Structure formats: structure tokens, C-alpha cells
Amino acid sequence: xxxxxxxxxKVLGWNISGGFDTSIKKSVIIxxxxxxxxxxxxxxxxxxxxxxxxxxxxxxxxFDSPFGWYFKWMGGAALDRTPGQNKVEAIAEVFKxxxxxxxxxxxxxxxxxxxxxxxxxxxxxxxxxxxxxxxSFDYKTKTVTxxxxxxxxxxxxxxxxxxxxxxxxVVGKVPEYS
Numbered sequence: 001x002x003x004x005x006x007x008x009x010k011v012l013g014w015n016i017s018g019g020f021d022t023s024i025k026k027s028v029i030i031x032x033x034x035x036x037x038x039x040x041x042x043x044x045x046x047x048x049x050x051x052x053x054x055x056x057x058x059x060x061x062x063f064d065s066p067f068g069w070y071f072k073w074m075g076g077a078a079l080d081r082t083p084g085q086n087k088v089e090a091i092a093e094v095f096k097x098x099x100x101x102x103x104x105x106x107x108x109x110x111x112x113x114x115x116x117x118x119x120x121x122x123x124x125x126x127x128x129x130x131x132x133x134x135x136s137f138d139y140k141t142k143t144v145t146x147x148x149x150x151x152x153x154x155x156x157x158x159x160x161x162x163x164x165x166x167x168x169x170v171v172g173k174v175p176e177y178s
Contacts, residue, residue, distance in 0.1 A: 008045040018146035020052045020133065025100040027149060028125040029054060029133045030163070034106035035113075035172030042137050043104065046144045047075075054102045057091055077101070088120055092127035102133075113176065122159065125152050134163055140171035 008014050031043065047054045055075040062071050063078040077094050079087075095101050103124070107117035125132045131149035138145065147166045152159050 004045055004048040008049060012045075012142070014042065014045070014142045014144065016046060016049060016144045016146070018148075019050060020102070020146055021149060022052065024131060024133075024149055025102075026095055026098070026128065026130045027102050027133045028121050028128070028130055029102055029104040029135055030107050030121050031104055031135045031137060032107060032167045033137070033170060033172035034108050035174040038173050039106075039137055042144065044074075052102070053100055054104050055098075056104055057094065088123045088127055091120075091124050095128040095130060104135075117160070117164075119156060119160075122152055122156055126154060132163065134166040136167050136170040137172065138170045139173045139175075145170075 031039065043054070053075055055077055057077050057079040058071060060078040060080050062068065063076065065071075077098075079090060079094070091103070095103075105121045105124075107119075107121050108114045121132065131151050133149050134147040136143075136145045136147070145166075150159075150163060
């Protein structure tokens, strides 16, 4: 962990503000803005430094490949993406099988600029009955901020503006996509 912290803080110049409440074993983590592939290693460093397991879902076929062990080791959970399935239901089911599962998602759904978020993360949290933890990667200040857990009420029109406020003024790696 010391080496990762040295690289993250001293070489790359990044800092972490806030932290994960380790008593919350299951959650949906929304990471905003997602504008570059660089977000991946910023997230990996953050996870390593904080020593918190953070997960993701990916197509099942990745876990059968010669590198399947790597995807599992990196916190991946296999998802059957057969057409016609309800992805929200399928992902919410993953939570049931795990003692600890913090699912990281980018609500933008792409690294390009979007005006509205995809809402799957919200419905996954509702279905799995877990909180949403907003996390911002601000490349302007080189700060990863972990915000307090938010419990969705079921009123998405009321909840989304509250969640979006956490990301006001945050600048992604590609500022024009923020």
C-alpha cells in the first residue's frame, strides 16, 4: 500500500478526500465524471490505498478467458448478458450472493459528454436495497472525493438532483466531456 500511495500522491500528485464507511458492506458507487480511460487506474490506486474492495460487473465471457483470474482478482463479477434479460434484476441478484460487494458504475454510460445519466445504477441500488456512494474524480484539483452514502427514496425525480449536486464543478480528464 505504501508504494501505491507514494505513486498516487507524490508522482501523480493526487489526493483522496473522505473515505468509505467500512460498516457499509454493500453499495452502488457512482463515479463521475467518466471522461477517460485514465479513470480506471485512478480508481485502482484509490481502492488500493484505502484497502477497500470495490467491484464491477462484466460480461461472463471475460471470466472464462485466459485472463479470467485477473478480472476476478480485480473485483469483477460475471454477468450473463443474454438478450432479453433484465440487467437491473441480474445485477441486483449479484448482491445477494456476496457478503461484501461495492459496485462501481459510471452513470454517464460513456466517456463522452452526456446531458443525462443512465438510471440503471439507481434502480440497481433500489432493487438490491443498498445505498449509493457518490465518488468524484476531479482532474483540476487532482482529488478523488468519496461523499457520504445516500439512500435512494424511490423518487428518482427528487433523488437525482441531490446526487448530481455532489459533482457540480468537478472537471474530468477531458474537460469538455465533464
